[in-house]
Structure formats: C-alpha cells, structure tokens
Amino acid sequence: MNDFSAAISLLISADSDLLMIVGLSLQVSLVAVLVATLLGMPLGAATALYRFPGRKSLVVILNALMGLPPVVVGLIVYLLLSRSGPFGVLGLLFSPSAMIIAQTLLIIPIIAALSRQIVDDLWVEYAEQLVSLGASPFRRMMTLLWDGRFSLLTAVLAGFGRASAEVGAVMIVGGNIDHVTRVMTTSIALEVSKGNLALALGLGMVLITLSLSINAGAFLLKETAQRRQA
C-alpha cells in the first residue's frame, strides 16, 4: 500500500525522471508507429490488390510475423547495428534510433497483415465499381486506404499497443541507459528487480492510462465517423 501511495505521489508531483521516461517512451513508440504505418499500410494494401508471384507466401509470412518474438527482433537489430555489423558505422546502437528501428520492424507485419485483410474485404465491395470508373491500380489502392481509414485505425492501434508494451527488443538495442534510452517498460523491469516498486507502479499506471486513453480516443473517433457515414 505504501508503494502504491508513493507511486501516486510521484505522478502528482510530476517527477522529472518519470516524465522523461514517459516522454521518451512516447517519442520512440509514436515514431515507430508512424514509420511502420507509412511502410506497412501500402505493403498490406498492395498485397491485397496486386497479383504477383509469391503473393500467397507473402500473406502467410506477414501473418506469421505478427507474432514475432521481440527478443529475436532485438537480437537481429543488435547484430546489424553492432560495430562489426553491416550498419555499425552509423553508430546507432544504444540510441533511441535503434529502439525505433527495432519497434518498427516488430510492428510492420502487424500493420501490414491487418491492413491487407481490411483492404481485401473492402476490395470485394468496390472492385467492379472502381474498375468500371477507370481507376488505375495506384488510385484503387489509395481509394481503399482512404475509405477504409477508420478500420485501418485499428491496425495502427494494434501496432501502437505492441510497440508501447514491448520490453525485449528495446532492452537489447537500447541498453536501458538512464536518461538516454530508458523507457517505461525497461524501467519497470529494472525498478522491480531493484525493489523500487513505487516508480515501477507509477510507470505502470501511466502506461495503462496512456494505452486506455489512446484506444478510447480512437474508438470514439471511429464510432463518430462511422455513425456519420453509416
């Protein structure tokens, strides 16, 4: 109970360490979600719309990669960015950039696979009309992405959920360095191991509140928009 009270007081006093950790967590996860959305959505839509050799294999791979273990992604990114790795010269290891790369790789399959399913379903409805109107393959893809935007928001939220809750990959490539790469999840893991349950609890509450708020906001937006469009 004392830890819980201490956690609450940390939140109320807007502890600077806590705010920094929360800020970095949001920065890393939101940038990763943005990049993964920009890459994953067109990839998913293209997989739904275009017919090319290996398409079915790609669908299976994307679906399988949705459950990609974060530690494996962390390890791969670590090997790529380490000094002896192919991108070691960039000096990105143990930086927020490395964490963004790892989270992006982790959630691209989630956003791509969910987008493919959403666009595929919409294509069944729109196909003849768009072909009849003379829409080019690129316009068809953009139209479906736009018209499916509220459903696609679910894919983005799933990606954000995965990114913000992830520990393994960011721990490996970020190193959990205080004031540099320490985010909420890695910090919680560390503070629990140190026995500092107040900060861990405080961060846990922030993480859950953020997750709930973002999902509730997106849900309301989707509901309102869908009610307008029926």
Add this chain to the structure above:
Amino acid sequence: MTSRSILPLSLKDVCFDAGGKQLIKNLSYQFNAGPRSVILGPNGAGKSLLLRLCHRLLEPSQGHIQWHAEAEGKSNAALHQAMVFQRPVMLRRTVAANIEYALSLRGLGKKQRRARTDEVLELTGLVHLASSQARVLSFGEQQKLALARAWALKPQVLFLDEPTASLDPTATHAIEQVIDAIHKSGTRIIMTTHDLTQAQRLADEVLFIHRGRLLESGPASAFFAGPTNQLAQAFLKGELLWWDHPETKIQEN
C-alpha cells in the same frame, strides 16, 4: 469528353465459362448507335454477365467483343462508357464527392469537376443532398446517385444492370425518369431487367436471353406484339421457364 462514336459494339460467338459451366453460349449481336436496348430474361439467364462482358469487367472464354472505335484504333472505348450496378456502390464520402471522385479519374480539373457535379446534381434532383454522406441515403437515392455519377462522365454508352431491382414503384419511377433524361442527352442505354412492364416502358429494342443463349432480338414493339420464340412467348405470359424442363431444352435447341 465525348468524341467520335465508339459504337457499334460487336459480339461474335461469345462464350463465357465459369465453374465448369458455360454461362454464355455462342452469343453474337451488334449494338448500334441510337435505340435503348433492354436485355430481358429470367433470373440466371446471364443478363448481368452479358453486361459485364460488354463493359470488359470480364473477358470472354471464347469469341470476340469489339468496339468499333477500338477496331479502328481511334479511341479508348473504356473512357466513353459507364456502368451502374444493381446494388449501388457508394464510396465513403459525400454525395458531391462521389461524383467528383469519378470525374477526377477522367482527369478533370477542380473547377470543371465542381461545375459538372453541380450540373448533374441539379439534373437528378439531388442538390439538397450534395453534402450528405452517400452511404446514409436510401437505396433509391443511392441508385439515383450512382446514375448521376455515371452521367457526369458523359458516357456514350451506359450499361445499367437491373437498376430498379428491389425499389418501390415511386423510386422506380424516379430512376426511370433519370434514365430517360440520360437517353435524351444522347447516351446509348443498354440495360437488363426481368421486369416486363419496365421493359415495355423503356425498350426500343429487346434481346431475350435464356440460359446464356440469345433466343430472340428485335424492335420492342414487335417483340411485345408477338415474339417468335416459344420460350419468349412463355416469358411474356408470365410462365415459369424451368431449367430442366424437357420442353425448354427442345425449344432452346
């Protein structure tokens, strides 16, 4: 947007197979400029399939479908035709934006799109719904919007696949008025229906098809006065055309 006529449209020995069945069988016909054609036949006759083949949404398994303009290498026929489906497909945007979207695909600038959209909304009586979301409209209004969207493109040929199916008489009347106006504006109408009274109201020429075969074609007045084919006679009398009835098979052949 319009240029030289893309008609006639010639179908020669067209067959279409799907699922191991031949759904269109050796169908030959030429659609010339001018009259409104109504493709009549019972459910499952292949009417919608025939429209999709003409509009190139499907490719025939055998035979040829050719637009005159393309045969002469003068024009891309696809740019001069449009189709309205039995179940209107509305994009998730406003009524006006649905029309503007179609016009944007034809490369029209913003001002031209606005002007043409306003024009067809006025012509179809949808002005008051311009800023409404298309998907909240009634089924009849959505079909009217689908017609307006197609009309906005100023097509030389407009394919209509049972445009009033499942509409009440009032909505049907409104849709038929729009079809009539489109016809009077110079667009060639080729439509399907299984509604005899509608065919009598709208058809200049009739094509009667059954089980994928074109059994009779000609001026609407002659067809409704007395078709020569026995199945067409039975259809006009409202008799059921059983798929596996032995007499049906004999008459078809």
